[in-house]
Amino acid sequence: EAGVAQSPRYKIIEKRQSVAFWCNPISGHATLYWYQQILGQGPKLLIQFQNNGVVDDSQLPKDRFSAERLKGVDSTLKIQPAKLEDSAVYLCASSKGPAGGENEQFFGPGTRLTVL
Amino acid sequence: GDSVTQMEGPVTLSEEAFLTINCTYTATGYPSLFWYVQYPGEGLQLLLKATKADDKGSNKGFEATYRKETTSFHLEKGSVQVSDSAVYFCALRGNQAGTALIFGKGTTLSVSS
Numbered sequence: 001e002a003g004v005a006q007s008p009r010y011k012i013i014e015k016r017q018s019v020a021f022w023c024n025p026i027s028g029h030a031t032l033y034w035y036q037q038i039l040g041q042g043p044k045l046l047i048q049f050q051n052n053g054v055v056d057d058s059q060l061p062k063d064r065f066s067a068e069r070l071k072g073v074d075s076t077l078k079i080q081p082a083k084l085e086d087s088a089v090y091l092c093a094s095s096k097g098p099a100g101g102e103n104e105q106f107f108g109p110g111t112r113l114t115v116l
Numbered sequence: 117g118d119s120v121t122q123m124e125g126p127v128t129l130s131e132e133a134f135l136t137i138n139c140t141y142t143a144t145g146y147p148s149l150f151w152y153v154q155y156p157g158e159g160l161q162l163l164l165k166a167t168k169a170d171d172k173g174s175n176k177g178f179e180a181t182y183r184k185e186t187t188s189f190h191l192e193k194g195s196v197q198v199s200d201s202a203v204y205f206c207a208l209r210g211n212q213a214g215t216a217l218i219f220g221k222g223t224t225l226s227v228s229s
Contacts (some may be wrong), residue, residue, distance in 0.1 A: 004159070033216070042120070042205050042219025043160070056216060091160065105217065107152075107160040 002026065004108035006092050012114045018080035021111045025073070025094030031055075032069055033105065034077050035091040043091055049075065050098055082115045089113070118143040122206045122220035129196055129227050137191040137223045139180075139206035147208040149173075149182050149189040150217070154203045163191075163204070196227045 005024040013019050025032050031050050035043035046065065047057040051072040060067070064083070069075040079086055089110040097103040123138040141147065151163040151173070164173030169184035178193045189206060206220040 040221065042207070042221050043217075044219070045216040048216060093160075104162055109157075109159045 004092055004094055004106055006090075006108040006111055008111055009109065010112050010114075012116065013082055014116050015084055016081040018078065019082055019113060020076050020078045021090050021092075021113075023075045023077070023092030023108060025075070025092070026096075026106055029094035029096050029106075030072070031095045031098055031103070032075050033093040033095075034067055034075070035093065037089040037091055037110070039088070046077070055098075079113075082113075084115050087113055087115045118147065118208060118210060118218050120206050120208055120218055120220035122204075122223055124221075124223070125203075126224040126226055129225070131198055131227055131229050132195045133227075135191070135193040135196045135200075135225065137204055137206075137225070139189045139191065139220060141187050141189065141206075141208050143187075143208055143210060145211050146184075147210050149180070150207040150209070151178070151180055151189070151191050152205040152207060152219075154205065154222075156202070160205065196225070198227045198229050201225055201227045 033048050034046045037043040046060045047067045048055045049069040052069050067077045089112050091110045092108045093105040095103040095105045119142045121140050148167045150165045152160045153163045154160050164175040166173040166182035172181045180189050180191045203222045203224050205222045207217045
């Protein structure tokens with residue numbers, strides 16, 4: 001079965017510009033997650049969707065970050081405007097059922113963002 | 117809040133050496149515990165997990181035991197290979213529905229032949 005797909009794999013922008021990342025989860029997976037992984041740290045959850053509804057966005061900087069999951073399948077994460085501290089790898093993951101229990105999360109390869 | 121602390125790296129070993137990567141956690145209740153691995157150029161993969169105290173997770177020769185009394189979940193392997201070179205992340209997930217994974221900072225393992 002195909003894994004979680006993400007694009008682009010790399011992106012370099014200047015501060016104050018905007019950027020968008022795309023994620024296509026594993027087919028049939030109801031739950032989708034976006035994580036931010038800053039160099040030298042573990043991934044940190046930004047937002048979690050179940051189908052097309054938001055379950056948890058408590059750590060999403062809503063003044064500049066936004067995310068949507070139209071039709072409960074693909075998702076996009078946007079940053080506008082970007083800051084230097086947004087330089088990180090953005091990981092998308094999906095799981096078959098809701099978070100918790102025995103539902104394993106499968107991760108995509110990530111998008112490496114560099115803000116200059 | 118919940119948190120995970122794992123030993124700082126990098127860890128450098130020779131092939132066939134014994135590996136231990138320490139992981140301790142702080143959480144309320146009874147979280148599930150995980151080890152994820154990230155090979156160079158690849159995404160995070162689940163290596164093993166344990167969902168209750170005294171459970172032992174194992175996979176690919178790696179093992180970790182959920183120790184509630186010491187709030188630990190140390191990763192071990194008896195004989196490492198060059199192909200085990202990767203970054204290893206310890207993580208926990210609270211036992212309430214909808215809770216997210218909380219990761220440690222990761223430990224880089226480098227194995228030489």
